[in-house]
Amino acid sequence: MVIDFIADYYNNIEHYPVLSQVKPGYLRHLLPRSAPLAAEPIEEIIKDIETHIIPGITHWQHPAHFAYFPCTASTAGILGxxxxxxxxxxxxxxxxxxxxxxxxxxxxxxxxxxxxxxxxxxxxxxxxxxxxxxxxxxxxxxxxxxxxxxxxxxxxxxxxxxxxxxxxxxxxxxxxxxxxxxxxxxxxxxxxxxxxxxxxxxxxxxxxxxxxxxxxxxxxxxxxxxxxxxxxxxxxxxxxxxxxxxxxxxxxxxxxxxxxxxxxxxxxxxxxxxxxxxxxxxxxxxxxxxxxxxxxxxxxxxxxxxxxxxxxxxxxxxxxxxxxxxxxxxxxxxxxxxxxxxxxxxxxWMVLRSNGVANLRNFLRSHVRMAEAFEKLVAEDARFAVAGGIYMLRLAVGATLTEARHVAEAWKVVREQADAMDVEGIVGC
Amino acid sequence: MVIDFIADYYNNIEHYPVLSQVKPGYLRHLLPRSAPLAAEPIEEIIKDIETHIIPGITHWQHPAHFAYFPCTASTAGILGxxxxxxxxxxxxxxxxxxxxxxxxxxxxxxxxxxxxxxxxxxxxxxxxxxxxxxxxxxxxxxxxxxxxxxxxxxxxxxxxxxxxxxxxxxxxxxxxxxxxxxxxxxxxxxxxxxxxxxxxxxxxxxxxxxxxxxxxxxxxxxxxxxxxxxxxxxxxxxxxxxxxxxxxxxxxxxxxxxxxxxxxxxxxxxxxxxxxxxxxxxxxxxxxxxxxxxxxxxxxxxxxxxxxxxxxxxxxxxxxxxxxxxxxxxxxxxxxxxxxxxxxxxxxWMVLRSNGVANLRNFLRSHVRMAEAFEKLVAEDARFAVAGGIYMLRLAVGATLTEARHVAEAWKVVREQADAMDVEGIVGC
The missing domain is CATH 3.40.640.10 (Type I PLP-dependent aspartate aminotransferase-like (Major domain))
Structure with a gap:
């Protein structure tokens, strides 16, 4: 059941907002005030994870997670x-x-x-x-x-x-x-x-x-x-x-x-x-x-x-x-x-063996290519400059599931925000 | 497959010696000198775990593990x-x-x-x-x-x-x-x-x-x-x-x-x-x-x-x-x-819920009872004294799967060793 839960989570992960939308203190009134005296079935616990915990998750494994640095997961890593x-x-x-x-x-x-x-x-x-x-x-x-x-x-x-x-x-x-x-x-x-x-x-x-x-x-x-x-x-x-x-x-x-x-x-x-x-x-x-x-x-x-x-x-x-x-x-x-x-x-050890070095290299290269594509998008918009200055936007490509379309979507969001601000010279990266 | 492997491991755990019997350096010549370039199937990796890793494991989850302090596992803990x-x-x-x-x-x-x-x-x-x-x-x-x-x-x-x-x-x-x-x-x-x-x-x-x-x-x-x-x-x-x-x-x-x-x-x-x-x-x-x-x-x-x-x-x-x-x-x-x-x-959280407080208390009490039974066994043998002195034997009851029979077996081993030593006053605990 837990393996299925995790598989479903990854299948549906793009339906979640990357950033959790809950407000501080959301969980305390959803859970009992103290630990249960009697055992509870795993079905009950998994249901609570779905309804109470998942909404409070900021989805680091979401392919459109570009914050912080990535924290990658993989089948081999999870099984390890x-x-x-x-x-x-x-x-x-x-x-x-x-x-x-x-x-x-x-x-x-x-x-x-x-x-x-x-x-x-x-x-x-x-x-x-x-x-x-x-x-x-x-x-x-x-x-x-x-x-x-x-x-x-x-x-x-x-x-x-x-x-x-x-x-x-x-x-x-x-x-x-x-x-x-x-x-x-x-x-x-x-x-x-x-x-x-x-x-x-x-x-x-x-x-x-x-x-x-x-x-x-x-x-x-x-x-x-x-x-x-x-x-x-x-x-x-x-x-x-x-x-x-x-x-x-x-x-x-x-x-x-x-x-x-x-x-x-x-x-x-x-x-x-x-x-x-x-x-x-x-x-x-x-x-x-x-x-x-x-x-x-x-x-x-x-x-x-x-x-x-x-x-x-x-x-x-x-x-x-x-x-x-x-x-x-x-x-x-x-x-x-x-x-x-x-x-x-x-x-x-399992990640090295289960993927093999060649695939691991290609995985890293695919992220670098996507970051380069993003750099190109930024360079084409005169309102943005690549490399530092006073105010920085920072996009970290590296989530396991990220594809080129997620990067393109991120750029769309940035541009929409820039349009709304109606500014002339944002310094970004 | 990994879940099955773990389930089998626990089913067979008593067949392993608690303490790994390998000699220092055993693993290096069993594994390749470098990471594989190509991906390997999980079946292969699990086979290697069975044949190369398990013999090098000191089985902390073995019910006759009385060394150090216990490091308990449970279904809820592992799934967590x-x-x-x-x-x-x-x-x-x-x-x-x-x-x-x-x-x-x-x-x-x-x-x-x-x-x-x-x-x-x-x-x-x-x-x-x-x-x-x-x-x-x-x-x-x-x-x-x-x-x-x-x-x-x-x-x-x-x-x-x-x-x-x-x-x-x-x-x-x-x-x-x-x-x-x-x-x-x-x-x-x-x-x-x-x-x-x-x-x-x-x-x-x-x-x-x-x-x-x-x-x-x-x-x-x-x-x-x-x-x-x-x-x-x-x-x-x-x-x-x-x-x-x-x-x-x-x-x-x-x-x-x-x-x-x-x-x-x-x-x-x-x-x-x-x-x-x-x-x-x-x-x-x-x-x-x-x-x-x-x-x-x-x-x-x-x-x-x-x-x-x-x-x-x-x-x-x-x-x-x-x-x-x-x-x-x-x-x-x-x-x-x-x-x-x-x-x-x-x-x-899952351990608390999946077991319930009542069961957790009973689990701890069962260990204390087994430790008391061991204390009684020691007290009945004039060659051993309960409580400290110069030389100590130490038995920690607490592995998740320990039952009274494992404690009795441990005492049998201690007595056999004492018999072989033919000593009159071992201070033990």
Missing amino acids: ELLTAGLNVVGFSWVASPAATELEAIVMDWLGELLNLPKPFLFSGNGGGVIMGTTCEALLATLVAARDRKLAEIGEGEIGIGKLVVYCSDQTHCAFAKAAKIVGIKQGNVRVVPASKTTSFGLCPDELVRAVRSDRDRGLVPLFLCATVGTTPTAAVDPLLPLCRVAREHDIWVHVDAAYAGAACVCPEFRHVIDGVEGADSFSLNAHKWFLTTLDCCCLWVKDPSALRKSLSTNPEYLRNQASDEGGVIDYKDWQVTLSRRFRCLKL | ELLTAGLNVVGFSWVASPAATELEAIVMDWLGELLNLPKPFLFSGNGGGVIMGTTCEALLATLVAARDRKLAEIGEGEIGIGKLVVYCSDQTHCAFAKAAKIVGIKQGNVRVVPASKTTSFGLCPDELVRAVRSDRDRGLVPLFLCATVGTTPTAAVDPLLPLCRVAREHDIWVHVDAAYAGAACVCPEFRHVIDGVEGADSFSLNAHKWFLTTLDCCCLWVKDPSALRKSLSTNPEYLRNQASDEGGVIDYKDWQVTLSRRFRCLKL
């Missing part, structure tokens, strides 16, 4: 989640389910090779990958690893956490400043370098040099740079090659956040957007964003897993076991912020 | 996950899927009432609940909220993060020290109070007073106490009432970690283990541990959600929307460490 819930193992240590750990390591090497990540990011090159929930967790884990390594170097007592400075641009996702705050970086030490249209909203390496030098002159300690490939506001690409060069000179950990755009790098023709990643320390993308893998699936690769382990290891009596004591196995609990972890690699 | 993956919405803000936010608030009030949590922890009492992945995240979020509130009070510049002290016992889960380290608490300022058999391994309030006074005398600033209801080593219960009294006197945030045992409090006869929780600031349990809700589902309630929001809010241009600007809606992204979040409340 189903299997993960069915087996319901907790793979914090190798011994707690060896397959969960080993499949994750294998699939992360598979995907790393598809992305043409430099060998030092792969297990086969003494780096390695780990799957987390979200980019926020990847940022936390790498920030803490970098922080503790730096504090060990400079001596915590003498200088301390209050002197550490992290760098990003004003286009970097707000998750970075939040993660920095969580790990104890002083808010005044989050250095936000302004990006501008002259660098296509990429972080300018010269500006980074200036900021780093100024901080060093004031006795502060540069720690971490978050470079972005595909920024949230405009999908801008920070120039990794020169940024990593600056960072290396000042012993700054570079994390490359390719949460959304990274998936495109499995296509050779788009791989250039991460040129220079060989100079970075860590790299992450969200397979749930644009790689059909359903929320959540953040893939993080690091060159030096021992940096994560030094900061994030725990070894209490109740988790000790022979395999871990002997070494030679991965205990992913020591690579991440949380202890418990879901068997997330199963769905990523 | 399936629906969550099918809808695949990202409910970081109310507008991004109103139903995801509103259902979570409602279900957290439902469960809070079932636990007889004091009104100030519920939305209806100006507190509120939020679902995270794991207790680690709940600890991180509350620690950061407490830290920032304290730093605002005492002035970050003057005293700083290096003076803050957090408290726990030597029975507290290692996740707490790790979370404290992540948020920048100096490792020397994690005060671990030894617990002993004289207090049934609960944290002794007098010892806490001594530690706090000593820290204050040295110019340090007490910040946070993690009290545990159901510790990982021995399921000990810290005495909340006197601990919260001490904490209040010294303006210390108290978090009650009832990750495992908390679920039992939906039964009135077990509710007494959290007596005194009215003096705490926050309370969490993992519904995936002992409440049939599949990994992951950590339920956190706080009395003062604004403390979380002050620390964890973000409001970038690309997430702004009318509903949030007008207030009056919950944006759960501001209650938690990560931005993106899965629609986790759906499975908790």
Whole structure:
């Protein structure tokens, strides 16, 4: 019944408005005030989902969903989640389910090779990958690893956490400043370098040099740079090659956040957007964003897993076991912020196999073609300009089911609104 | 096919050894070296899961799984996950899927009432609940909220993060020290109070007073106490009432970690283990541990959600929307460490409805009865003593499918091992 419900949902999804039309508080008076004492039949629950929950859904899987960044689903991804819930193992240590750990390591090497990540990011090159929930967790884990390594170097007592400075641009996702705050970086030490249209909203390496030098002159300690490939506001690409060069000179950990755009790098023709990643320390993308893998699936690769382990290891009596004591196995609990972890690699493995790399590439290419078609539509209307300025419209092509007609329809809506406004120069993208 | 696979898995689960018998590295030579270029049929993938993955699974759902703490699954929980993956919405803000936010608030009030949590922890009492992945995240979020509130009070510049002290016992889960380290608490300022058999391994309030006074005398600033209801080593219960009294006197945030045992409090006869929780600031349990809700589902309630929001809010241009600007809606992204979040409340809602409270209570009671029966078996064997000492055996009853016969079988195994060792006085529990 639930499988049928989901199948029907996808068959009918275009009949729903993309954005939920409910008003705040709509649900509380529709549901009972407390949990039922007696069991209720699944038919009843599904009926309530149809009548009470679906109207409150903003349909991220709707083919005309162009908001935020996409969060793609697919049959393989959904079935992978189903299997993960069915087996319901907790793979914090190798011994707690060896397959969960080993499949994750294998699939992360598979995907790393598809992305043409430099060998030092792969297990086969003494780096390695780990799957987390979200980019926020990847940022936390790498920030803490970098922080503790730096504090060990400079001596915590003498200088301390209050002197550490992290760098990003004003286009970097707000998750970075939040993660920095969580790990104890002083808010005044989050250095936000302004990006501008002259660098296509990429972080300018010269500006980074200036900021780093100024901080060093004031006795502060540069720690971490978050470079972005595909920024949230405009999908801008920070120039990794020169940024990593600056960072290396000042012993700054570079994390490359390719949460959304990274998936495109499995296509050779788009791989250039991460040129220079060989100079970075860590790299992450969200397979749930644009790689059909359903929320959540953040893939993080690091060159030096021992940096994560030094900061994030725990070894209490109740988790000790022979395999871990002997070494030679991965205990992913020591690579991440949380202890418990879901068997997330199963769905990523199923997406890779069930689609095959060739189809996945074609899927990504079809979205890029649709985005290019939209760009062309915008360019043909004199009231709109492609690329940034003061006021931005932003259309993200990437929902699994999107076809060219949905993009055309979106453009029609934008034009109708522009007509109604009777304006002469809207800056859009 | 996948549903059938899962059904067969549960039908045959007792034929598997609980603990995976594979050797480290078993999987790499069984799988191809890289992802396939062409799509593979689902039949092929499921066959590989049967032959390659299942042997590497440690079967947490096996009825004779008594290790760690249980991680329960159920039909309702698994189907809830399936629906969550099918809808695949990202409910970081109310507008991004109103139903995801509103259902979570409602279900957290439902469960809070079932636990007889004091009104100030519920939305209806100006507190509120939020679902995270794991207790680690709940600890991180509350620690950061407490830290920032304290730093605002005492002035970050003057005293700083290096003076803050957090408290726990030597029975507290290692996740707490790790979370404290992540948020920048100096490792020397994690005060671990030894617990002993004289207090049934609960944290002794007098010892806490001594530690706090000593820290204050040295110019340090007490910040946070993690009290545990159901510790990982021995399921000990810290005495909340006197601990919260001490904490209040010294303006210390108290978090009650009832990750495992908390679920039992939906039964009135077990509710007494959290007596005194009215003096705490926050309370969490993992519904995936002992409440049939599949990994992951950590339920956190706080009395003062604004403390979380002050620390964890973000409001970038690309997430702004009318509903949030007008207030009056919950944006759960501001209650938690990560931005993106899965629609986790759906499975908790389905577990509550599909089982009904009466059945859920009976399920928990059946486990307690089986644990009592095991205790009796141990007591009858003079070579074993119930309660702590130097060497502990630990048996956690809680897997969904466990019946009395599995417990009896476990005891048979323990006795056989004891016979083989020919010892006279094993201390066990």
